[in-house]
Ligand SMILES: [Fe+2]
């Protein structure tokens with residue numbers, strides 16, 4: 001591993017001078033983007049970050065103070081396996097693709113650009129959050145997530161430069177030009193154009209939207225295009241921390257709310273400076289539904305094509321399934337027909353977005369159960385829940401129809417009338433924002449969130465995670 005090159009990498013970049021030069025030209029543009037759109041106001045501060053020193057499971061042992069622009073951005077792939085094969089689809093069992101097969105070139109480029117676009121988008125969405133951090137511990141976690149999303153962009157840009165020639169270089173430039181939420185040059189996927197401007201948004205985003213990332217990466221980690229598979233395998237190790245930040249973050253907010261509810265049973269937790277459970281629920285509804293859209297339509301010819309080509313597999317394709325061709329099975333899903341919900345059988349390959357979404361939903365349910373445990377532990381009788389997967393959808397079979405949070409088909413008039421029951425209102429957002437004041441003294445934490453169970457890497461909570 002060349003850790004101390006200008007572009008740290010384990011792909012022998014110095015052995016390919018043309019590629020190295022091209023990426024070294026992209027590097028300053030990337031840094032310009034980082035300074036313009038990355039965390040606002042903290043670029044010169046020392047942050048206690050983990051940095052990859054190898055691509056093995058223990059490669060994360062390195063924790064130290066780093067200024068974010070000096071982070072080890074780089075290109076790290078899981079080492080190649082001998083005789084890797086295409087693991088599924090019509091070419092199952094054939095040697096894995098080491099170069100891009102001509103007939104799949106457009107599909108692959110589209111997959112890589114779409115994934116790549118989400119990485120800088122999330123950094124842009126989160127750029128203002130540092131100014132209102134609830135603690136130094138949380139500030140550090142935000143920055144850890146941000147630098148790793150930046151590195152994920154590097155991962156995709158490497159593939160574009162290395163395997164897609166001129167088109168790839170153009171796409172890599174455009175990844176630095178689109179901007180989250182900008183009406184003229186928005187990011188590709190809608191969840192990545194939504195503002196993420198308070199910490200409840202951030203924790204819901206990292207719970208639900210980063211978790212979509214986990215499942216997309218897991219499906220691509222099965223890819224028969226080996227460089228993509230190996231890149232995604234390493235990215236997954238970074239992603240796990242983002243999910244931890246999100247899930248424990250929401251959990252700590254829920255826990256604090258339950259504590260305040262217990263403290264004064266008769267009063268609104270607002271009077272005690274907490275976030276009411278119903279507002280937390282609305283944030284969950286919002287981010288869960290937008291994140292479900294990221295999996296794509298329930299019935300999708302793209303999903304069938306990507307699977308047939310061996311480009312994008314199912315979650316844990318090799319561990320969970322024995323039939324890797326999936327050409328003859330059917331899958332039953334719900335659709336709206338003549339104004340009613342009805343089951344429909346579709347060929348399995350066309351339903352793979354929905355199959356992956358199902359895996360994701362199970363994982364989210366586990367997270368919600370965890371949060372409810374915190375409420376029970378405080379002796380409070382209340383719950384949060386996940387809304388129906390049909391609720392508030394903008395992509396796929398349920399887009400254009402309206403459902404209540406339990407998934408019952410309702411009229412659009414009823415939905416509009418009851419919207420404020422389910423989704424954050426302007427006043428809800430204003431209230432949450434009113435609580436967001438930076439707490440930056442080591443060991444101190446904002447009133448609306450509980451402290452974490454433990455610090456980072458064995459350090460105590462009152463460690464100076466960011467030197468301000
Ligand atoms: Fe990422």
Ligand SMILES: [Fe+2]
Pocket residue numbers: 149210213239242
């Ligand atoms: Fe992430």
